[in-house]
Amino acid sequence: MDAFECVLSAYEDIGEYLPLYSQYEEYFHRNHHMYKVLGYVYKDLLTFHAQVYKVMSGPSRSLHS
Numbered sequence: 097m098d099a100f101e102c103v104l105s106a107y108e109d110i111g112e113y114l115p116l117y118s119q120y121e122e123y124f125h126r127n128h129h130m131y132k133v134l135g136y137v138y139k140d141l142l143t144f145h146a147q148v149y150k151v152m153s154g155p156s157r158s159l160h161s
Contacts, residue, residue: 103148110141 097105114137117124124130 099152103152106144106148110144114141 117134120130124134
């Protein structure tokens with residue numbers, strides 16, 4: 097599997113396991129601490145995306161280098 101296929105597979109897995117915000121919107125309104133948890137989730141996603149971008153925009157385009 098090449099680097100691009102690995103990245104697509106990872107994003108697919110993330111999408112499958114990340115619940116839609118709209119399904120839990122009422123719960124977030126009742127429990128404001130959940131916004132902090134949601135922030136952590138999105139922070140981790142942005143960190144992952146930044147790493148993917150760094151690897152994919154590099155000269156080797158390989159996840160194993």
